[in-house]
Amino acid sequence: MKLATKVVCIVGLAATLATITSTRIAWKEIEEQGQSDLLSRSQAILNQLEGTRDYVAQQGGLAELMAQNALRYPDGNIPKDVKTQILKRVPIFAAMKVGQDQAVRTGYQFRVFSPEPRNAENKANAKEQVIFDRFQHDKDLKEIVTSDDDKIVVYRPVRLSEQQGCLLCHGNPSQSPFKNGKDVLGLPMENWEDGRLHGVFAITSSMEATHAASQASVKDIIRIALIGLFASVAIAWWILRKPMGTLRNAVSSIKNSSSQLTSASHEISNASQNLSASTTQAAAALEETSASIEEITSMVKRNTDNASTAKEISLHAMHTAKLGEGQIQTLIESMKQVADSAKKVNEITAVIDDIAFQTNLLALNAAVEAARAGEHGRGFAVVADAVRALAQKSAVSAKEISDLIRLSTEQIDNSYNFAVQSGDTLHAIVQEAEKVSTLNNEIAQASTEQNAGIEQISKAVHELDKVTQSNAASSEEAAAASVELSQQSDYLDEMVASVETVVDGNKKAS
Structure with missing residues (x-):
């Protein structure tokens, strides 16, 4: 239309x-x-x-x-x-x-x-x-x-x-x-x-008469409005004849200019994209090289740091081993003292057990005597039973303590033997740690010299990469601008075609 x-x-x-x-x-x-x-x-x-x-x-x-x-x-x-x-x-x-x-x-x-x-x-x-x-x-x-x-x-x-x-x-x-x-x-x-x-x-x-009057009035209004409608349509068609011809000529001129612009923008876009692709490949290759050198630099630096750290750790380990050796000796002496104290406690427990046995016998005798006394000895018999019960509990507790002390003594003896063995092992570790410390010191010096050389190479490659990246970015911007220009020209073609379709109806742009 x-x-x-x-x-x-x-x-x-x-x-x-x-x-x-x-x-x-x-x-x-x-x-x-x-x-x-x-x-x-x-x-x-x-x-x-x-x-x-x-x-x-x-x-x-x-x-x-x-x-x-x-x-x-x-x-x-x-x-x-x-x-x-x-x-x-x-x-x-x-x-x-x-x-x-x-x-x-x-x-x-x-x-x-x-x-x-x-x-x-x-x-x-x-x-x-x-x-x-x-x-x-x-x-x-x-x-x-x-x-x-x-x-x-x-x-x-x-x-x-x-x-x-x-x-x-x-x-x-x-x-x-x-x-x-x-x-x-x-x-x-x-x-x-x-x-x-x-x-x-x-x-x-x-309301019948009112409805009839309103219907008659509406019919009159519709008749007058239809006349006005036809007149408005005719006047609008007559007024639009000349402006539409001028608009049609303007659309044709814009269409020709748009076609030329589209062709030129496509050529610029292709050239810019080729340049951008080449620059991007060069930048990518250089970036990979720079990344590899940076990785090597990082590895060398990490080795240097690790060597220094290993040196410090070995020195610390050697010092700690020596300290541990002294502490083991102290531990051995302390365990000897604990073993002696356990033996004394065991002897005291035996005495408590014997006292509990004697108390039990006395309580039993007291109970027998209370039974003989009859009604007069009933209260004393209750006390004797309570004493005997306490004596039995004391004997049981003394036996449990004796068993625990005996078990502790055995464990202390085992720990003493392990402590002696640990002391010998720590002495050997101290000797090996001294050797490792010497080797780590030599590795740290060599890594420091290697790191200095790699850093100089990395700086040079990094500067070259910056220049290449800048060129690649510029070429990409140019390519993007050319693509945008091409898209805008295509869009302009579409808009011109749309305007032409609106002006001329369903007729397509040639």
């Missing part, structure tokens, strides 16, 4: 969206205005009904008429036509009559409902009961408005008014004109109070 076609389509789409939006807004405003008009009309009707009720109440005469008929018909059997005359003087009845008559002429629906009506047709349904309860719970609530897609309903409360004569029929039964608890119409008086909510007026207005 050509760019001009796209622009024209965009203009058409924008105009279409604007039409849809404006149509939607207009339809909504018309609907809202229709609802507002219906609400105002319903409120005006209710105001008229309330005005009728107040006017009839101000005319008065209801109480006098009821009193006259009560005297004329003391039995309460008032003729139907007379009842009708009385009803016409009732303010609420007059308002209801006007509402019903106006509903037939003006096309709205009028209804009065109550949960306790005298006329069964006015019995409140479930939905109406909810409205009634709202007025019942909120005495300050003067009006309720409900609406849906089909209708709008306005509700107003009807409360009893003593001033308007409502209690003449709905008041205290004791005030009955016939003294039978019934009003002049022959219906039971409910004993209700002034201000009680008795019913609700409802004016229902259909």
